[in-house]
Amino acid sequence: MAVRPIVRAGESVLAKVAAAVPDPTAEDVARLVADMIDTFESVGAAGLAAPQLGVSLRVVTYLVPRHRVTGRPGDDPIGVTVLVNPEIEPVGDGRYVDWDGCLSLPGMRGRTSRWERIRIVASDLDGNRTERVVSGAHARIVQHECDHLDGVLYIAHLTEPGSLGYIDELVRSGRMPPWPSVNVKEYLRGQSALLARLRRAGIDMGV
Ligand code: NI
Numbered sequence: 480m481a482v483r484p485i486v487r488a489g490e491s492v493l494a495k496v497a498a499a500v501p502d503p504t505a506e507d508v509a510r511l512v513a514d515m516i517d518t519f520e521s522v523g524a525a526g527l528a529a530p531q532l533g534v535s536l537r538v539v540t541y542l543v544p545r546h547r548v549t550g551r552p553g554d555d556p557i558g559v560t561v562l563v564n565p566e567i568e569p570v571g572d573g574r575y576v577d578w579d580g581c582l583s584l585p586g587m588r589g590r591t592s593r594w595e596r597i598r599i600v601a602s603d604l605d606g607n608r609t610e611r612v613v614s615g616a617h618a619r620i621v622q623h624e625c626d627h628l629d630g631v632l633y634i635a636h637l638t639e640p641g642s643l644g645y646i647d648e649l650v651r652s653g654r655m656p657p658w659p660s661v662n663v664k665e666y667l668r669g670q671s672a673l674l675a676r677l678r679r680a681g682i683d684m685g686v
Contacts, residue, residue: 480513482521483532485582494630497535503563503602509680515540523660528627537564539624542666547616554615558670565601569594579633590642591633593619604676
């Protein structure tokens with residue numbers, strides 16, 4: 480499919496509540512997801528929400544990279560995952576602080592407070608609605624992406640404004656460890672249900 484331009488903060492599509500997807504099994508949803516994966520793969524990121532491609536629909540794609548997991552139970556590396564019409568809620572009241580970044584605020588990072596553990600209910604591209612409970616980096620990434628569906632950027636969750644900075648300056652000053660880019664193809668291999676669904680829509684992700 481195609482790498483598409485990523486909408487940057489300031490565009491109105493990133494500030495509004497996205498619409499529910501009427502039919503998660505529709506071919507145009509599969510094509511949108513393929514473009515989202517191609518796009519975040521092109522920049523080695525861990526996820527993208529549909530509004531970041533200028534599409535105001537409740538669709539999120541993400542993975543959990545090995546180097547981001549926290550070691551909490553329920554926080555494991557995860558291959559490329561699609562959430563259509565996701566609903567999330569905290570499980571317990573634990574929160575934790577870590578670095579956050581967004582392709583719509585390129586080159587920057589900041590420290591945010593997020594729920595430590597959440598329940599996710601979402602549909603996949605076959606229309607199956609499933610529930611899972613995740614924690615740590617997995618919970619953090621999903622909260623970040625789902626925020627985009629409600630017009631919220633991570634800067635709304637900064638623990639202190641002074642933590643926001645440019646990646647190179649944060650790393651150079653020793654405030655943030657280096658932030659490796661992700662080989663998304665590696666996290667796409669093995670996602671056989673997703674790859675088969677995309678293939679049925681005539682899309683070959685090249686893995
Ligand atoms: Ni983002």
